[in-house]
Amino acid sequence: MNSMASLAFRYFKVQKRRTAITVISMLLAIAMVASVGLLISSLRNMLIASKTGNNGVWHYRISLSDASSLTGTRADWQTMLDSDKIASSGLSDEQTYLRVSDTTNNYYNLKQFDAAAMALMPYAGRITAGRMPENEREIIISNASAAFWPDGDPLGKTITLMTSRFSEMEIVQTVKGEEASISAINAQPQEYTVVGTFERFRASNAPNISEAATLNPELSTGVTLYVQLNNRGNFDRTMAQLLASAGLESETVLEPHSGYLRLIGQGGDMVKYLFGGAFLLLTVIILSVMMIVIKNSYMLSVVEKTEVFGILRCLCATKKQIYAFVFWEGLFTWALSLLPGGLAAFAAMYVIVNQAATLGISALDGLRFAVPAWPFLAAASATLLTMLLSIIGACKKACAITPVEAFRGNDPYQGKNAVSITKMEMKRGRRMSIRQLLSKRNRQKNASRFRITVSAIGVSVLLFVFFAGAATAVTDFMGRYINKGGMDFVFASSHHVEKSADSYAALRADLAQYTEILTMQEVYPIEYMLNVPEDKVRAEYEAVWQQFYPVDIPFMSLPAFAELGTRLKSIEVLPVNRENYALLDLAEGSVDYDSLLASGSVILCQSEVFRDNAIMQVTDFGSFVVGDTISIAQETVDGMQQIRNLSVGAVLNATPWFAPERTHGFVLVPIETIDSYYEQGGNTNNLYTTGMLCIQVAEENLPVMQERLSERAKSAFGALTGFVFNSSFANNQEIVKTVDVINLFVYGFLVLIAIICGLNIFNTIWADLSSRRKEIALLRAIGMGQRQLISYLYSECVQYAVFGAVPGCILGFLGLYGVVQVMKSYLFIELSSPVQIISVTIAVTLLIACLAGATPIRRITKAAIIDEIRACD
């Protein structure tokens, strides 16, 4: 080791406290940068797994039927496929469908793959029961859709299904104007054995009945060619070249697996901008704070070694050698921080990522801890660069020290940090207390040190206010999606299996085993229009409408069905059973259930829910009362208008708990009468096929019922056939967990920034007080009391906090405000009052500053006066 390096190493060991603080700061920065990289890698891998888990690992598929010339066999394509740029390729035929039953839309899209193509598909990794097919008479089907087979679990059974090609389906018009394929021409019966079930990557109870898969090893013709390229070069260009070699235009036939390709750095700038941008932004933030801290630390280190540098200059050390001294000290710090920083990042992310993966948040399905080398290399090189940039100032300062300055000390009237004593300054000084005067003069004397420390505090506070404010705004935004007071669980009809009133009765009977269920309500929404007389329209309703809907859509329009002097309001007619009627919040004068049944009167809910993204508002549209008569209208099957005049027997004060959200007011009728409200002549089974059974549970039983009902819904046969289980509780829990994860990452990041900042304050205050030991001892010798002295020293700590925190808060809040204003164009996000965050931030900063000063202040104020004076003489 050369002489400067060994001298630097000697001081590196001697200045234990300073070294420890600097090493810890650098270690934290390395750990944070590496952690960001590890997290980004893990998230990227999760997204890749999601894409490939859903759609497979192919890169491109070539539609062989889109161009008239593309009807060839694999042999015709073999020349292109033999290229060494292609890792794997396979054929598929996806144009066959199987009809499960006579019910409309109840069919499977049967996809046939050859062995190579099947290997590129995600099925093998997603088999939940049974096995993969081995020939074209064996099929696998999606897990949840097994429930829709009319004869129970089809696994292992051989079934005859009507098989047809999509080109041979018939399209008809229904009464509601929809198109639906209800029959097939040239359908042929075919026997299949269901050998396995598979689950989509994002496990969901939503059925995927549109897909079945089979293996046809002998498949030689098909409509789609799946291709996987070798991981070299630009994929788009490679494919274009390959297709051109086969005489084809890529635009007409080529379909990339876009999401997957972007994630692996092909086909777009997603990886660069999203992941790279996020990594860069966070790294810059972390290293900005680190740079200020390291710079301050080395400046203090140089000041402490002023005499040493003076001696070195006396001994004819060159500037280059002085630079080397400071450089080696920085290098030792960086080197010592590398391994612990890397290990800390590994350990922290291992715990955090694995914990996040167990939370059950659907957005984090498949999250696994990834450990590539690049985050550690990036952290090492970025922090080395930051360290080198940070010590430039210290190197220059060290070189600027003259022998005279080294031995005489730093006179406050010389140089950049000269204390200016003008008449005005003297006059002001007379009005100040001794504490204020000494603080001001010391700030002037050590202006650059003060500035650097205050800057570090300011940057940390700015980051805290900005990110904490952003996290609060995001969590408030997401919190609005949490449904409160509505249905906890729902068994909704899948629309693919015909239902009747008996279906719901059977479901009720099945669910009766759960005593934790408080109440259930069948919901079969029927759309109607309500005639609202002008004098019954609430003035404030129009204002709310304007707020949520574009100006050019007038509310209550459609004059075609409106009576003279009224407006039309869209509503839904819902059934209510006796049990739930008793629980409704009804206005005074409302009749009982039996009276409703006897009189044929209805319950009116005039509360409308407006929702736009996460913002929700409830307002009344009308001012009907009990005893009024209302007129509702509906278009019948034959295009006529059915008008019903109904007596209002009860008025709801609030939207009922079982009401679907996207509604515009309700008329509730006793469930015994709901059939009569369905369109005249219509098949009432259609009404039940689009219904749901809503469930409410006591709050303390929500978690256990979530588990039980989810388990029950998995074996979706018998009474649950054709019903899909949805859970508001689970959705709410997911939002809460997502919010918790966001807060964990944001506040974890901010706490680490605060630690680095705290270490910096500690370093500065300690160095500042240590350099003034004699001055402080003199003050005590002259007669400054202990309490007065402690108050004076703590006031200096407070000054650091206040001078740093106040501008940091202001700038942080302004930055946050600006970003929120921009985001408002896309999301209804609001900025909550900054008072709480700013108060907490300033209080925490004050606390950190006082804690940082506590140890040196205690030491200095307890030391013997004369010992301190002598030590510095």
Add this chain to the structure above:
Amino acid sequence: MSFIETRSLTKIYGTGETAVHALRRVNVSIEKGEFVAVTGASGSGKSTLLHMLGGIDRPTRGKVCIDGIELFASSDSTLAAMRRQMIGFVFQSYNLIPVLTVQENICLPLKMDQQKPDRNYYNELIELLGLGGKQTRLPGQLSGGQQQRVAIARALIARPAIVLADEPTGNLDSENSAEVLRLLKESVEHFEQTLVLITHDNSVAEQADRIIVMRDGQVAEDNNL
């Protein structure tokens, strides 16, 4: 009872075999208004004795009483108040606050007591010590002799009953030394203060009312002149 009195004053640094007895059961009595010079070889305990009298160092054993008040039995705040109001200390190496001007350094003890200086008295001190025209300067802008005068002015501004000077001329040339000593004597006579001064210089010591010679931590001689 004397104005300043020490009883069996002892100061021991360290323990066991390496213990250093800086003071060994020193008994000294000084009357109000006396000018006492304390001499002795290096390490004889002169400065230690002075620091004890000024309350800026604590004895291992023994007592220091000033005007009947036992110094080290008082609370820290009482001790600090006594240092501000009753005792003025002049150090060998001036020990001015580097960021305060001459005027601010001089008025520092009063400012700590939240008092304003008596303008006339302040001007009198400035004139006496020849510091006119230098009040807005910082210590770094003054010569050694000037800094020592400021230190003397600081020690006198609160009109303390006792002035303790630890080799005030130790870092000065002969001309400045004579001048500083003259000023000290003049001011303590003028303001009827008790002056205890440490010196190696016999010519300085001979100007005192009394000379106490320290040797090995004890009073070897106590000559009342």
